[in-house]
Every structure is written in structure tokens, then in C-alpha cells.
């Protein structure tokens with residue numbers, strides 16, 4: 001029976017695994033399967049990424065070159081741009097991007113393109129899992145019809161599931177192998193096989209009753225973050241009006257051992273997930289005549305935060321009778337979060353754009369980002385030295401990377417806007433303005 005054969009191949013680790021899309025999500029996953037002894041084929045449309053991987057050069061900070069080289073040398077991981085390898089695989093996992101269109105609607109074209117390639121080389125006995133974050137219904141409505149070709153039957157001839165990816169780049173405690181995995185199949189057999197597959201690489205796998213439920217799990221998780229960040233950002237704006245230090249309030253509130261979880265204000269949302277995923281959900285809800293009010297409100301508040309940071313910069317400069325126009329402004333940290341090199345949706349981009357539109361002369365320093373593009377202009381990361389810092393009219397901490405020397409910045413800057421409470425451990429100074 002096809003089901004038993006596939007289970008045997010998975011449990012004996014003879015199953016060949018393919019990962020489509022080798023980015024922040026796909027690469028760590030491919031490495032994890034390869035480390036557990038599976039033959040893994042990584043498939044990506046980027047020739048550059050494929051060539052890097054086959055040389056053992058990792059472009060993802062969470063995957064070390066040593067770790068990658070080991071699995072490449074042992075022939076357990078091979079990268080390719082050639083989709084025909086799909087024919088030979090037992091398990092195929094899709095980890096391609098799911099961005100928004102300019103109209104702020106879901107763009108699932110990458111999923112469709114990957115699924116069409118799978119369907120082109122599809123035959124009996126395979127399991128396909130979608131990991132890309134998407135709206136509830138995508139697996140059943142978009143992928144399933146493409147695999148049903150040639151009268152193949154789900155749960156009998158092939159297996160299909162959704163399993164949300166929960167990787168948290170730069171998290172030292174939780175990586176692919178120790179983050180519990182949720183899976184939901186289009187049939188009970190599909191869920192069982194998907195559980196068996198992930199059970200080989202992660203400690204805990206939780207099955208849910210459908211692909212829709214599994215898709216919704218991820219959107220609940222990320223909506224929860226987006227709404228709570230929106231709430232704490234609003235509290236920060238309130239505290240500012242009331243002359244209260246929001247950071248002090250959160251620190252005290254989190255001493256409550258139950259019923260409270262700390263979230264922190266900041267310069268705005270960033271990354272490929274939190275600013276985007278909830279909008280996938282609100283879009284789908286709208287299709288069903290339901291307005292997702294919390295999501296829209298959080299999105300509105302969070303997207304205003306870069307403007308609030310610019311207001312703070314303006315008041316910082318005002319103390320020295322200066323305006324943004326013509327002032328030298330240095331941003332410290334531009335990646336979307338601490339200790340990563342990922343610039344996707346980073347609020348720094350919006351802040352730089354607003355400042356430049358107002359005539360500000362903006363530079364940045366980020367130990368993880370060499371250059372960035374704003375409109376058509378390219379800006380390179382500057383070097384931090386005393387005379388450069390002293391020459392700046394305003395320094396703005398946007399991302400609190402661990403390896404930045406904050407004492408040096410504190411000692412040599414005229415006025416600092418601290419959007420992350422990065423200067424928490426230092427005695428209060430009049431030239432520091434907190435968010």
C-alpha cells in the first residue's frame with residue numbers, strides 16, 4: 001500500500017526530501033533533514049543561492065558555513081535550480097515567499113508557480129507540504145486541484161498538508177529542531193504522514209484537523225503579535241502625552257507572573273511576517289463579508305510609528321534650534337530587528353525616506369547591513385568614529401543590535417533618540433530622548 005510504503009521510507013530515512021525555496025525558512029529546514037540522514041534536494045530559482053549553497057557558503061546568519069559544509073560534503077544536501085528532480089522525491093516542502101501586492105492584497109504567485117512545477121513532475125506516493133504563510137484555504141483551493149491531475153486521489157495516491165513555519169531568526173534558544181511543529185492534512189492519512197515526516201526532525205508535532213486550521217494557527221500567532229505591538233505602541237503614545245516612561249511601566253507590569261506578557265514599543269513593524277501575514281487574514285475575511293477590525297487598527301497604529309519617530313527627531317533637533325532640513329542625522333541599526341541582516345519591511349526605510357523628503361542628510365551604521373537602497377539612491381553603512389559621531393546633529397537608535405557599543409555612542413553624540421530603550425543600563429542623560 002502506498003501509505004505504508006511512504007511511512008517506511010520516512011521512518012527508515014530513505015525518503016528523499018525536497019525543499020522548494022531556500023531562504024530564512026527553507027535553508028534551516030533543509031539542513032535539519034540533511035543532518036538527520038535524509039537525502040535532501042534544495043530547489044531555488046536563484047542561481048546565485050544554489051551556487052553558494054553547493055560551495056557551503058551560507059547567506060543565512062542562523063545557518064553556519066561549517067554546519068552547511070558538513071551536509072554538503074556528505075552529499076546529504078544538494079541545491080539545484082532544476083525542478084525535474086521533483087520526479088524522484090518522496091517528500092516536497094514549499095517554503096517560497098508570500099508578499100503583498102502594491103494594492104496590499106496577498107501575492108500567492110510564488111506558491112502557484114512552485115505548485116505548478118510539482119504538478120508537472122507529480123506521480124503516486126509523494127507527500128507535499130506547504131509551509132509558506134498564507135490565508136486559510138490556500139492548500140485546498142490552490143494546491144490540491146493541481147495535484148489531483150491524472151485522477152490521483154489525496155489520502156490514497158498522494159498526501160498533502162500545511163505546516164506553518166515558526167522560525168524566529170537570531171533566536172538563540174529556539175531553532176527549527178526544538179520549535180514544536182503544527183500540521184494539518186487534507187485527510188487524516190495526510191496529517192499522519194506529515195506528522196511522521198516532521199517527527200524525524202523536531203521533538204513535538206501537533207496535528208490539527210485540516211489544512212485550513214493549520215493555516216489559521218500561523219495567522220493567529222502573527223496577528224496576536226501585531227495587535228499586541230499595536231496596543232503597546234498606542235500605550236507608548238499615551239504615556240508620552242502623560243509624561244510617563246512607558247519602558248518603566250512595562251518592566252514593572254511584567255513582574256506579574258500570570259495574565260500579562262510583555263510587548264515593547266518600537267519604530268514600527270518589520271520583517272516578512274508580522275506586517276504582512278495579518279493582512280492575508282483580513283483579506284480572506286473580507287471575501288466572506290467580515291471586517292477584521294483589530295487587524296486593521298493595529299496595522300494603522302503600527303504604520304504610524306515611523307512618523308512618530310520623525311516627530312521625536314524633530315523635537316530633539318529643536319532643542320538646538322535646528323530643523324530636519326539640512327541636519328546631519330545618523331541612524332544606528334537599520335535591519336528590521338536585533339541581530340539580523342534582514343531589511344525586509346524595515347521601518348528604517350520609511351524613516352529615512354521621510355527624513356530625506358524633509359531635507360535631512362541621513363547616514364546609517366549597521367554592523368549587519370553594508371548598504372541599502374532608498375528610491376534609486378544607494379546609501380552605504382558608515383564607520384563609527386568619534387569625530388563622525390560628534391559631527392552629527394542627531395543620532396537615532398532604530399535597531400538595538402547586541403554588538404553595538406552604546407557607551408561610545410552615548411559619550412560622543414549631541415542628541416540621541418532611543419526607539420528601543422537600548423540605553424537602559426546607563427544613567428539618565430538630558431540629551432537622550434526615549435520613545
Ligand SMILES: NC(=O)c1ccc[n+]([C@@H]2O[C@H](COP(=O)([O-])OP(=O)(O)OC[C@H]3O[C@@H](n4cnc5c(N)ncnc54)[C@H](O)[C@@H]3O)[C@@H](O)[C@H]2O)c1
Pocket residue numbers: 020021022023024025026043044045046049095096097098110113114131132133134165166167168169272273
Ligand atoms: N523569515 C521568517 O522569519 C519567516 C518565519 C515564518 C514564516 N515565514 C514564511 O515562510 C515563507 C518563506 O519566507 P522566507 O523568509 O524564507 O523567504 P526568503 O525570501 O528568505 O526565501 C524564499 C526563497 O524562495 C526562492 N523562490 C522564490 N520563488 C521560487 C520558486 N517559484 N521556486 C523556488 N524557489 C523560489 C527565493 O529565491 C528565495 O531563496 C514565507 O511565506 C514567509 O511568510 C518566514
